[in-house]
Amino acid sequence: MAEAGTERTERIIELLRERGARLTNARRAVIDALAMARSHLTADDLGVLVQQSAPDIHISTIYRTLDALEHLGLVDHVHLGHGRAIYHLTDQPHQHLVCEGCGAVVEVPDSTFAQLADQLRQGYSFTIRPSHFAVLGRCADCAGVGKIASDH
Amino acid sequence: MAEAGTERTERIIELLRERGARLTNARRAVIDALAMARSHLTADDLGVLVQQSAPDIHISTIYRTLDALEHLGLVDHVHLGHGRAIYHLTDQPHQHLVCEGCGAVVEVPDSTFAQLADQLRQGYSFTIRPSHFAVLGRCADCAGVGKIASDH
DNA sequence: ATCTTTGCAAACTTTTTGCACCAAT
């Protein structure tokens, strides 16, 4: 278990205060968990993680915290299949490739989508929102496998 | 109200039979609704539409029908935010741009993503699945508006 | 006649909300 209160967490907390929000245990815990996570987390994942050190933090608080952090621009979420959303901090912008075979989330830099963004802006007057869509497909490991694994 | 049993519907039904599935009222009604829809439909939308002519077709049947049609390769779905999914026939492959401001779904040809597909295949060994991801952003009408409208 | 599909009701999962209490500023 990594140590809490990393520099990354502190930076986010500073932004939170700058933007006039209160710092609570729940918020620190959620930010911490997001900052330390190596992969992307669902609200439920966060609940489990946070409750390891603070069992009283209710899942509804996790949702409200994520909501608050998102309104503050500190967190963003991406919808995967099945209505689940994964959350991540906004301090390291990136896009998501989600494997339909194994569920793996691959992060790729925003720049990968620069040309697509241009194309859609020019052709359709549509402005894509960086960091907020997932591209579905199959990762290297799952590419060979014929069937699409249970997407529903 | 358009006439049922269009050529498009018939083509799909033929494929359904070829693939060994039974044709039922529910299936015909769902295919018909999808074939005639000018926009993309959620399961609930389909329920409402189908029940206009066949009130006994239950929403759970709609889900099972969509599931069956999807397994037959005749229907595909795309997840939007909030856990809702929209369904469409697979006979006219396309990609979806979803506006976070007004919810509009813009369809663009598969070819738009050809280069991105190449790039991701080469750079990440990731094969995107055409027709099964939505790109989020803002349409022309909503681009000016500053705030992201209630995405949660 | 056989095997699939349907209708219904009830369960499930994920997320949201009302409200009284508690905590951060």
Add this chain to the structure above:
DNA sequence: ATTGGTGCAAAAAGTTTGCAAAGAT
């Protein structure tokens, strides 16, 4: 002290499932 945040329990929203009856081949 004031306002915003939290815990709980209960409700939503969307989807899935068990089962017996009905339907397609």
